[in-house]
Amino acid sequence: MLLDVDRVRADFPILQTKTGSGKPLVYLDSAASSQKPTAVIEAMNYYYRAQNANVHRGIHYLSETATNVYEEARQKIATFINAPSSAETIFVRNATEAFNLVAMSWGRVNLQPGDEVLITAMEHHANIVPWQLITEMTGATLRHVPFTAVGELDYDALDQLLTEKTKLFAFTASSNVFGTHNPVAKLVQKAHAVGAITMIDAAQAVPHTAVDVQAWNCDFMAFSGHKMCGPTGVGILYGKRHLLEAMPPYMGGGDMIRRVTLEKSTWNELPYKFEAGTPAIAEGIGLGTAVDYLTELGMENIHAHEQTITAYALEALRDIPGLTILGPPNAAQRGGLAAFTLEGTHPHDIAQLLDEDGIAVRAGHHCAMPLHKIMGINATARASFYVHTTTAEIDKLVESLHRVRRLFRLG
Amino acid sequence: MSSDMYREQILDLYQNPLNHGELDPHDFSYEEDNPLCGDVIRIDVRLDDHGRVSDVGWSGDGCAISQAAASLLTEEIKGMTVEELKAFDKETLLELLGVPLSMARVKCALLSLKVLKAGAYGIPDPAEMRRVHNEQ
Numbered sequence: 001m002l003l004d005v006d007r008v009r010a011d012f013p014i015l016q017t018k019t020g021s022g023k024p025l026v027y028l029d030s031a032a033s034s035q036k037p038t039a040v041i042e043a044m045n046y047y048y049r050a051q052n053a054n055v056h057r058g059i060h061y062l063s064e065t066a067t068n069v070y071e072e073a074r075q076k077i078a079t080f081i082n083a084p085s086s087a088e089t090i091f092v093r094n095a096t097e098a099f100n101l102v103a104m105s106w107g108r109v110n111l112q113p114g115d116e117v118l119i120t121a122m123e124h125h126a127n128i129v130p131w132q133l134i135t136e137m138t139g140a141t142l143r144h145v146p147f148t149a150v151g152e153l154d155y156d157a158l159d160q161l162l163t164e165k166t167k168l169f170a171f172t173a174s175s176n177v178f179g180t181h182n183p184v185a186k187l188v189q190k191a192h193a194v195g196a197i198t199m200i201d202a203a204q205a206v207p208h209t210a211v212d213v214q215a216w217n218c219d220f221m222a223f224s225g226h227k228m229c230g231p232t233g234v235g236i237l238y239g240k241r242h243l244l245e246a247m248p249p250y251m252g253g254g255d256m257i258r259r260v261t262l263e264k265s266t267w268n269e270l271p272y273k274f275e276a277g278t279p280a281i282a283e284g285i286g287l288g289t290a291v292d293y294l295t296e297l298g299m300e301n302i303h304a305h306e307q308t309i310t311a312y313a314l315e316a317l318r319d320i321p322g323l324t325i326l327g328p329p330n331a332a333q334r335g336g337l338a339a340f341t342l343e344g345t346h347p348h349d350i351a352q353l354l355d356e357d358g359i360a361v362r363a364g365h366h367c368a369m370p371l372h373k374i375m376g377i378n379a380t381a382r383a384s385f386y387v388h389t390t391t392a393e394i395d396k397l398v399e400s401l402h403r404v405r406r407l408f409r410l411g
Numbered sequence: 412m413s414s415d416m417y418r419e420q421i422l423d424l425y426q427n428p429l430n431h432g433e434l435d436p437h438d439f440s441y442e443e444d445n446p447l448c449g450d451v452i453r454i455d456v457r458l459d460d461h462g463r464v465s466d467v468g469w470s471g472d473g474c475a476i477s478q479a480a481a482s483l484l485t486e487e488i489k490g491m492t493v494e495e496l497k498a499f500d501k502e503t504l505l506e507l508l509g510v511p512l513s514m515a516r517v518k519c520a521l522l523s524l525k526v527l528k529a530g531a532y533g534i535p536d537p538a539e540m541r542r543v544h545n546e547q
Contacts, residue, residue: 348448348474348519349417356414364448378449378472407417408475409426 002304003297007104009388011037011293023358024214026393030245031204031337031384032362033175033226035291040229043289044282053283056255056272070281074271074287080291081221082212086272089150090237091279095203096126098222098237101250102199103130106220107168109248113139116165118196120145120182121374125367130169131161140167147374151178153328158190166196170411173205177368177380178327179310179334181205185188185214193219197243203227204335206305207386211298213238225283229387230290234283237274244270245361251276302387306336313338313394320401321411322367326380337384339366342401344410347381353407354381357400359393415417417475425475434468434523440503441530442471443494444524446476454485454526464491474519475511481523483507488527499524 009015012035025239027035047069053062055070071086080087092098117131123145135142143161146154152179153171162169169191173184182329187200200219205211207228213221220243224235249267253276258266267273294302311331317323322343326335342350351363362382365372372378383397405411418506434440434455442453455467459465467488484504488496504524505512512520 229447346474348450348516349476352416352474352513352516356416369449372449378451407414408422 002308003301003387005305005388005390007298009190009390010402011039012388013041014037015388019355019360020359021358023356026359026396027364028359028383028389028393028397029360029386030207030386030389031227032366032398033232034386035388036231036286037229037293039229039293040286040289043315044056044231044286047285052282054278058407060240066281068398070279070284073285073291074286075147076291077236080276080295081083081124081206081236081238082214083212085241088239088241088244090271090274091237091284092222092235092237092274093233093280094226094235095201095222096130096223096235098220098235099126099130099199099201101237102220102222102239103134105247105250105274106243107131107134107138107140108359111135111138111140111167114165115140115167116143116163117141118143118145118146118169118191119163119168120171122147122153122175122178122180122371123170124173124203124366125369126203127170127172127210133267141165144370145171147178147180147371150329151175151180151345153182158187162190162194164194166194169196170199170201172201172203173211174202174208174335174369175327176204176337177339177366177371177382179337180328181334184218188217188219204337205346207294208335209303219243225287225290226285228290229293230287231280231283232281234287236287241270246275249273249276253277254277255279265404289354297387305387306385306389307331307391309394309411310336310338312391313383314357315393316398317401320398320405322405323401326375336386336389337382339380339382340406341377342382345404345408347379349408350381350401350404353404354397356399357396357403358399359397361397416512416516416527421475421479421508421510424479424482428478429468430467430469431482432468433470436468437468440532441526441531442490443522443526443529445473445477445518448474448519450474450519452477452481452523452526454481454530456527456530458493462492464496466489469523473522476508476510476516477519477522480504480508480520484523484527489502492535493531496527499528 028112051065055067075086078089107402145158191198197219200218202223206223221238226232256276347363438458440455442449452471454469465486467506474525
C-alpha cells in the first residue's frame with residue numbers, strides 16, 4: 001500500500017509556506033532535517049502548556065506527569081527500533097553526540113596501541129571525527145574501507161581490513177550522499193567473526209525504513225530525532241546492555257549518579273548513567289510522538305513511497321544533459337535522495353537558482369568531505385525525499401534544473 | 412527565466428574570467444578555502460618598482476558569485492599599493508558585483524578579498540586571517 005500523500009501533506013503545516021520568491025515551497029532537504037507534522041508540534045506545545053516540570057526528581061503532580069510522558073516516549077522509541085529494553089535506549093542530543101559518547105566512554109577504556117577502529121570512506125563527519133579523536137588519545141589506529149565508483153563498499157578491501165586487531169567497526173546503514181544501503185546484518189556478522197563490536201549510523205535509515213536492532217545484532221546504533229519528523233536537540237544511542245554497563249559515564253552531573261560524596265560518586269542504572277543533567281524533555285516527548293506518527297503511516301508504506309519517488313527522480317534527473325548522480329544506479333539499492341553534479345555549474349549556484357523557484361535542496365559536501373574528495377569534487381547538490389514528496393515536485397525540480405542550464409547557457 | 416543574482420555580467424565573468432591563472436614569480440601569494448562549501452581561491456600578486464600592483468592572477472574552484480568577484484577584484488586592484496589593498500573595503504567589492512546577495516552568498520563574494528588581504532598582510536595562518544577579516 002502506498003501513502004495517501006495528499007493527506008500526509010495536510011499533516012505538515014510548513015508545506016503551505018510561500019517562499020521568498022513568492023513560489024510555493026518544494027521541500028527537498030529532508031535528509032538535512034525533516035519537517036514536523038502538527039501532531040509533534042502540538043505534543044511539545046501541550047507539554048509546555050500542561051505538563052512541564054523537571055523529570056526524575058519531584059514528587060509533585062507535574063513532575064510525575066512529565067516523568068511519565070518522557071519515559072513513555074523512550075519506551076515508544078525502544079519499541080520502534082525493537083530494542084530489547086528501554087534501558088538500552090539512551091537520550092542524547094543527536095547522532096553526533098551518540099558517536100562521541102561511545103568513542104569517549106567505550107573507546108577510552110577499550111582501545112590501546114595496536115588496536116584498530118575501522119570506519120568507511122563514505123561516512124558522515126559525525127562517524128569519522130570522534131574516532132579520530134579517540135584513536136589519537138589512546139594510540140589506537142583508525143582505518144577505513146574504501147568504496148567503489150558507484151558508491152558501494154569495497155568488500156575485498158573490507159575482508160583485508162577486518163582483522164583480530166579491529167576492536168570496533170563503525171559504518172553507515174544508509175549513506176547521506178550516495179544513498180547506498182549497506183547490508184548491515186551481514187557487515188555486523190563479519191565484524192563479530194573477528195571479535196570486533198559494531199556501531200551503526202542509522203541517521204538516514206531509521207526515518208525511512210523499519211529498523212530492528214536485534215535483527216541487525218549491532219552493538220551500538222545512533223540516530224537523530226530531527227530527521228524523522230521529530231524536533232532538533234534529541235537523538236538516540238542504542239547500545240547492548242552488557243557493553244553499556246561496563247562503560248564509564250560520558251558526562252558527570254545530576255541524574256546520572258546514584259550517590260555523590262565530595263570525593264567519589266557511584267553511577268545510576270541504565271539508561272540514566274549516560275544522561276547527565278536535565279534532558280531535552282519536550283524534545284524527547286516530541287520524538288515519541290514522531291514515532292507514533294511514522295508508525296501510523298507504516299514504515300513499509302513510507303519505504304515503498306520513497307522507493308517510487310526515488311525511482312521516478314533518478315530516471316527524470318538522468319534525462320538532463322550533463323547531470324551526474326552519485327551512488328548506485330537502481331532505486332532499490334538506495335535511500336530516498338539524489339546527490340548530483342551538473343556540468344558547467346557549481347552546486348551553490350544550482351541551489352540558489354532552485355531557491356528562486358521555491359525549491360529547497362542542499363549544496364555542499366553534506367558533512368562528508370572525504371567522500372567528495374575521493375570522488376574528485378568539492379561539492380554536490382542533493383535533493384532528498386520524504387513522506388510528503390510528490391512526483392509533481394520532482395517534475396518542478398527537473399524543470400528548474402533546465403532553467404539553470406538555460407541561464408548558464410548550457411542548452 | 413531571468414534571475415536577480417545571476418545577471419549577464421556575473422555569468423560572463425564566470426564563463427570568461429579576467430586575470431585567471433597562476434603568476435610565477437610573484438611578490439606575494441595566498442590560498443584559502445571556504446570550509447563550508449569547499450570553494451578555494453588562490454591569488455598571486457606582482458608589484459612594480461613603486462610598490463604598486465602590476466600584475467595579478469587568481470585561480471581556484473567555486474561558484475559563479477565567488478569566481479565573478481575574483482575577476483572584478485583582481486581587475487580593480489591593478490595599480491594599488493599594498494597599503495591600499497589592506498584598506499580595500501568589502502562594500503566596494505559588493506558594489507562592483509552589483510547584485511543582491513543573501514547572507515550565505517556574501518561569504519562567497521568576499522572569499523577573494525579575504526585571500527587578497529591575507530596575502531597583503533603577509534599573514535601566515537588562516538586563523539589569524541579570519542581574526543583580521545572580522546575586525547575589518
